[in-house]
Amino acid sequence: MRAVLLGPPGSGKGTQGQKLADQLRVPRIATGDIIRDHIARRTTFGLKIEERIAAGDFAPDEDIIHYVSLRLAEPDAAAGYVLDGFPRNLNQARLFDATGSEETPAIDVVISLEIDEASLIERTAGRLICPKCGTVYQTHLQPPKRAGRCDRDEEMLVRRPEDDPGTMPHRLDVYHMSTLPLTQYYAQQGKLRPVDASGSPADVFHRILFALKDR
Template identity: 40%
Template sequence: MRIVLLGAPGSGKGTQAKKLMDAHGVPQISTGDLLRAAVAANTELGQKAKAAMDAGELVADEIVIGMIRERLGESDTTNGFILDGFPRSTAQAEALDTMLNELGQPLQTALLIKVEFGNLVKRLTGRRTCSACGQMYNVYFSPPQTDGVCDRCGGTDLAHRADDNEETISNRLNVYQQQTEPLVAYYDTQGKLASVEGEGPLDEVFARIETALA
């Protein structure tokens, strides 16, 4: 299984990636995690990435591709990988294809998890996290049994992230849509695009994903 996971913020990519990892024994490779780890380890690529970030610039595609190349050399990628957070543009997708083909690990599927715009806003604006134990809730879809009280630990501080407001989220979703539409067309042209509806219970969405990947 060698896939790229596409989906808007709030579409459930992270949750479904974890279920795929457990079911298939493949790692989720997040470019954000790779960047943070490389900077913390002070690797050569990490130093270059840190210099760009400190200057307020985007990390160059070749640096990110280099980190992905290094990560794919680790033993846990034998059965494949789930790329999350990259590519974000057609140019990045082309660079990724070139690198994967050189490694003899060409991408098999670009999986798009689709959720209606209004529900994405509700998923994100409704998020609450218990400050004591980290348990997550959503006031619209999965609220605690008692309003304002954590089911797990009884804590009463269910925090709402400052950036989880409707204006900020709408902007994020619009940017995502602008970035993703060309990618959807790119992978569709290659015959590698699979899409599933991301609405409904987690296990039902996962069953759709397994069917699409099969």
């Protein structure tokens, strides 16, 4: 299955994407991870978009398509994938659809996580990430076993600059402006499955699996 997970920052998209990928036995491919990797390695691409992300903006479409396509060409993605953070807008969606065929579409199903703005701001404010392995924690919903330390490697957890509550209204505006045409596009294709993203990660995952049953 080739699935896309849509959802605003703080909707639990990363966690749900990993759960779904594990369930389907396919890789979760997150543009955020690809981008962080480039920033960590100080590549030209990484340096270019570091500033934009800190300001609450996203990387250019052409770059994203290029780096995602490279990742999807790897053997582990042959049977399917769960895309997280891509496509981000209508332009990316159209370009990406053009890479598939009628027999093998680029995307089979699109899960859209839906949650109100107040809950999002609260969740994002408590979000911490491991700079070493990329695992995301949430101080209320998904705390690490030891406060401030990664469960996997004991690395000190940090808050990403883009999770600063001050940048959230701008990030949400950008998200909604670019995502509404995207959800309409997939709804027209009959691929969109809206899912209520409130409540615990287990509840939300249950709803996702239920939404996938009627395919």
